[in-house]
Amino acid sequence: MSNPYRHLQTRPIAGALGAEIDGVDLSRELPAEVFEEIRRALHENLVIFFRGQRLTPQQHIDFSARFGELLEVPFVRALDGYPAILPVMKxxxxxxxxxxxxxxxxxxxxxxxxxLGSALYGRVIPPYGGDTMWANMYRAYDTLSDRLKQMLDGLNAVHSAVRSYGSGGAVVNNGDPAHKMDVRTDDRAVQEVIHPVVRVHPATGRKALYVNSTYTLRFDGMTQEESEPLLQFLYEHAARPEFTCRFRWSEGALALWDNRCTQHLAMNDYDGFDREMHRTTISGDRPVGVALRV
Known part of the structure; x- marks a missing residue:
């Protein structure tokens, strides 16, 4: 198969999404033409991987910031001296x-x-386990029946951080010294926002399913009980194996993914080992839904 890029070598890791990119040193300032091919590779593969990188926190920030302004993530203590880096540790x-x-x-x-997306860099990797999976939300939408697509195109859903970061949230430890991450709750955890169930990607124009089991509470205008059966179907449908890829981490690997058309999942199968990752988070815009025809 011919290489579609002039400056990159890419190797798909699965049929649904994901590709490794060789021959790029992210510690250096990349020429504009190389960076634009990386952006195109991200749009075409949804998640891309660079192995063998040797990045300082500032170099990680500098590469990520070429995609947009970086966010400080709420609820979680940032890396000392680098508010744009979220340390993901166990x-x-x-x-x-x-x-x-x-x-x-x-x-x-x-x-x-x-x-818009996130860039996760592997610093301490267990000898086995700790893989990350991604799912293609374009494909999750495209494979639904026409009738269900028609219904979902007109729906919005309510999202909130309450189940993760509210009082008693699943990942909150409030500075417990037994945990390496300092995850705390505050008033923002109970706030609710409304997004379209199907969002249109601003760069590709493609439709992607946009509900997830962590932050979606219910459909707008419906109760949780009314919403739950269809939401559960969509969660399970989106995670079908043929829609996913799985990445085995190595020290110095960096994953860059598009949050607008993917979901991801961290595997928890490495008890007894340390794992430390650094994540930058790239700002995006408000999701836009499918324009309804009158």
Whole structure:
């Protein structure tokens, strides 16, 4: 198969999404033509991976910031001296009710303007386990029946951080020294926002399913009980194996993904080992739904 890029070498890792990119040193300032091919590779593969990188926190920030302004993530203590870097950690002695990122989700869909994407860099990697999975939300939408698509195109859903970061939230530890991450709750955790169930990607124009089991509470205008059967179907449908890829981390690997058309899941299968990742989060815009025809 011919290489579709002039400056990159890409290798798909699964049929649904995901590609590794070789021959790029992210610690250097990339020429504009190389960066634009990386952006195109992201739009075409939804999540892209760079192995063998040696990045300082500032170099990680500098690369990520070429995609847009970086966000400071609420609820979680940032890396000392680098408010744009979220340390995602689990210590070898930790036990948790739920791993941070351990359910399918699109980052911060509880925000009025959810992130464009995220860049996650592997610093301490267990000898096995700790993989991350991604799912293609274009494909999740495209494979629905026409009748269900028609119905979903006209629906909105309510998103909130309450189940993760509210009082008693699944990943809140409020500074418990037994946990490496400091995850705290505040008033923002109970705020609700409304987003379209099907969002139109601003760069590709494609439709993507935009509900997730971590932050979506219910359909707008419906009760949770009324919403639950269809939402559960959509969650399970979106995570069908043929819609996913799975990445085995190595030290110095960086994953860059598009939150507008993917979901992801962190595997919690490495008890007894340390794992430390650094994440930057790239600002996005308010999701736009399908224009309804009159």
């Amino acid at each position: 210590g070898k002695a930790e036990t948790k009710r739920r791993l941070f990122g351990g359910l399918w989700h699109s980052d911060m869909s509880y925000a009025q303007e959810p992130p």
